[in-house]
Amino acid sequence: xxxxxxxxxxxxxxxxxxxxxxxxxxxxxxxxxxxxxxxxxxxxxxxxxxxxxxxxxxxxxxxxxxxxxxxxxxxxxxxxxxxxxxxxxxxxxxxxxxxxxxxxxxxxxxxxxxxxxxxxxxxxxxxxxxxxxxxxxxxxxxxxxxxxxxxxxxxxxxxxxxxxxxxxxxxxxxxxxxxxxxxxxxxxxxxxxxxxxxxxxxxxxxxxxxxxxxxxxxxxxxxxxxxxxxxxxxxxxxxxxxxxxxxxxxxxxxxxxxxxxxxxxxxxxxxxxxxxxxxxxxxxxxxxxxxxxxxxxxxxxxxxxxxxxxxxxxxxxxxxxxxxxxxxx
Numbered sequence: 001x002x003x004x005x006x007x008x009x010x011x012x013x014x015x016x017x018x019x020x021x022x023x024x025x026x027x028x029x030x031x032x033x034x035x036x037x038x039x040x041x042x043x044x045x046x047x048x049x050x051x052x053x054x055x056x057x058x059x060x061x062x063x064x065x066x067x068x069x070x071x072x073x074x075x076x077x078x079x080x081x082x083x084x085x086x087x088x089x090x091x092x093x094x095x096x097x098x099x100x101x102x103x104x105x106x107x108x109x110x111x112x113x114x115x116x117x118x119x120x121x122x123x124x125x126x127x128x129x130x131x132x133x134x135x136x137x138x139x140x141x142x143x144x145x146x147x148x149x150x151x152x153x154x155x156x157x158x159x160x161x162x163x164x165x166x167x168x169x170x171x172x173x174x175x176x177x178x179x180x181x182x183x184x185x186x187x188x189x190x191x192x193x194x195x196x197x198x199x200x201x202x203x204x205x206x207x208x209x210x211x212x213x214x215x216x217x218x219x220x221x222x223x224x225x226x227x228x229x230x231x232x233x234x235x236x237x238x239x240x241x242x243x244x245x246x247x248x249x250x251x252x253x254x255x256x257x258x259x260x261x262x263x264x265x266x267x268x269x270x271x272x273x274x275x276x277x278x279x280x281x282x283x284x285x286x287x288x289x290x291x292x293x294x295x296x297x298x299x300x301x302x303x304x305x306x307x308x309x310x311x312x313x314x315x316x317x318x319x320x321x322x323x324x325x326x327x328x329x
Contacts, residue, residue: 003218004090010215011091011100011153014207018099025203026106033119035117038189040124051124057201058125058184065177066323067255068187070133070171073122075235076193077115078140082234083108085144085158090151107200114193121186132321135241136248143237143245148229154215154222157207158274162231164201165270166262168194173261205277216283223280224293227271227300240321251318258317272301 040050061069083104086092092100122128149155175190211219238249256262275281280297 002208006215006218007153008091010211011212014210015091015099017210019104020292021203021206022103022106023198023204025129026110027199029109032110035113035120036119038185039120045303048132054124054185057181057185058127060181061127061178061183062259063182063323064128064259064317065174067183067252067259067317067320068170068259069118069174070074070122070128070320070322071235071238071252071256072167072174073115073118074133074140074238075167075233076111076118076191077137077144078234079108079111079115080141081144082111085147086156088151089149089153089156091093091153107203110196110200115197117189117193121189128323129321132241136239136322139239139241139245140235140237143239145232145234145237147232147234148226152222154208154211155226156220157204157211158223158226159231160204161201161274162226162270164197164204165273166231166233166266168197168201169266169270170256170262171197177259177261179248205274209278212278212283216285217287218281220283220286220290220293220297223274223278224296227297231267248320249282251320254313255317256315257311258315264311265305268301268304268308271304275301 040047040054046049055256086104087101092098094101094104119133122133123130145157147309149159171190171194175187175194177188178184178190208223233249233253236249237245237250238252239245239247253262253268258265275297277283280294283294286294
């Protein structure tokens with residue numbers, strides 16, 4: 001049987017449990033928080049006073065914080081790219097509306113709220129150039145992404161396991177910083193978003209756990225492949241208006257590293273967490289090739305940590321069109 005057919009068989013095997021995965025890792029629409037719960041209520045007579053208070057508190061947030069928050073928002077709003085990519089993964093069939101496509105649609109429904117609430121916050125804050133933000137978002141959706149997984153479900157689930165944990169780290173750190181600066185509303189938004197991301201991480205990492213049980217060698221090789229080629233962030237093609245594809249991503253990453261929202265050390269830490277979670281060291285019944293892949297994976301975090309220590313982040317940040325320094329205290 002070909003590798004592709006084995007993967008399809010494994011996906012069909014796991015699909016039988018999709019309803020239990022939905023019940024365990026996703027929250028019904030009527031019970032989960034919605035953006036309106038966290039923002040000034042436009043139907044309330046005190047709406048303008050609440051917006052004024054939000055804008056006053058927002059004045060105290062520093063430049064790199066705003067750049068990071070805008071970049072996080074744009075990343076969340078490029079959701080159409082992520083959904084369309086996952087719908088094309090081997091074993092996920094939206095035409096027949098199989099169990100996996102049900103999972104992707106409901107996962108998308110939860111994720112959609114993140115960009116929604118952050119975008120509204122940015123708009124009400126008055127601290128960013130929303131037209132520039134909107135153009136960057138449209139560019140990112142237009143440009144799409146290539147995360148190096150192809151249609152392979154094993155590689156895609158490694159990617160989503162890693163990326164959901166990375167977005168948890170980023171949103172959780174922003175929540176902590178917002179609280180430090182006295183913006184409790186923004187802190188709560190980002191904390192709740194981070195909670196969603198952690199649940200989603202648990203889901204995708206559980207899919208990988210289950211695949212390791214039935215196809216350990218191929219799953220190990222997929223894990224090695226993704227770590228060897230590195231996880232490409234979903235906003236890797238980020239650009240400002242009038243710029244080339246990908247030209248803004250490095251500067252955005254520098255801002256996030258400068259204030260400690262998401263760093264090279266976090267990347268290494270997430271890698272180690274996945275190795276521990278899937279008990280890679282204890283894995284048995286592997287082919288000779290998969291054994292070599294396991295050895296590579298076990299040594300990789302230490303190697304990457306040494307590399308991360310040599311990274312130098314520029315002290316002076318790039319001036320983005322999204323955020324005008326004159327508007328930031």
